[in-house]
Amino acid sequence: MKNSIVIVDDHVLIANALSSIISNFEQFEVLYVCENGLELQNKFKQDEAIPGIVLLDISMPVMDGFETAKWLKSDYPNVLVMALSMQDDEQSLIKMIKNGAKGYMLKNVHPKELENALLKILKNGQFFPEWATSKVLSTLNDDYTGFSNGIKISDREKEFLKYTVTEMNYKEISEKMFCSPRTVENYRDSLFEKLELKTRVGLAVYAIKNGYDV
Incomplete structure (x- = not known):
């Protein structure tokens, strides 16, 4: 039995091309294609088949990928969301992870890369690009809390963590925290060392996982 996929993308040509490509994957089949999140909601409400994976574009009219992912996380948490975007x-x-996406791929990937990503999200429950780094992915694991090894995070570092999930840059974060940009950089570097992370993505995922996000 093949693993079921639904494609949500307002670019009809791209969606149809994706459907054609996936139809050649041995272990996958496309159930149907939607042009936005609202159409997907209507399909689900009409008792259309619920897929195992939703390939979700981000920039769409009516109901975009961020909102759609959040809805799926709330109402259909067992559906694996793979963002497929430019x-x-x-x-x-960060925003897609916060809203429940378990995977993220760029639209310019080779079909073989897409197939491998789909296989990995089924096997591991998640798949993210290399620039998310293995350290980022480790924070997504259910058994990772960040406190089991006696890591202590100050109140100001916790405050900084919640802002890492936003679209603010470090200068804007410093203004929110009423401190200098250099102080914010010190919070960042301290958390990098404590949590063994290397990117803001990693800090943001940690914040989401541990309830520090805004």
Whole structure:
């Protein structure tokens, strides 16, 4: 029995091309295609087949990928959401993770890479690009809390963590925290060392996992 996929993308040509590509994957099949999150909601409400994976575009009219992922997380938590986007910035990745996405791929990937990503999200429950780093992924594991090894995080570091999930840059965060940009950098570097992370994405995922996000 093949693993079921639904594609949500407002670009009809891209969606149809994706459907055609996936139809050649031995272990996967596309159930149907939607142009936005609202159409997906309507399909689910009409008792259409619920897929194991939703391939979700981010930039869409009516109901975008962020909102759709959040709805799926709330109402259909067993559906694996794989964001498939042209956006390769950290903020989009962070927001999709916060809203429940378990995977993230760029639309310019080779079909073989897409197939491998789909296999990995089924096997591991998650798949993110290399720039998310293995340390980031470790914070997504259910058994990771950040406190089991006696890590102590100050109140100001916790305050900084909640802002890492936002779209603010470090200068804007410093203004929110009423301190200098250099002080914010010190909080960042301290947390990098304590949590053994290397990127803001890692800090953001840690904040989400541990309830520090805004």
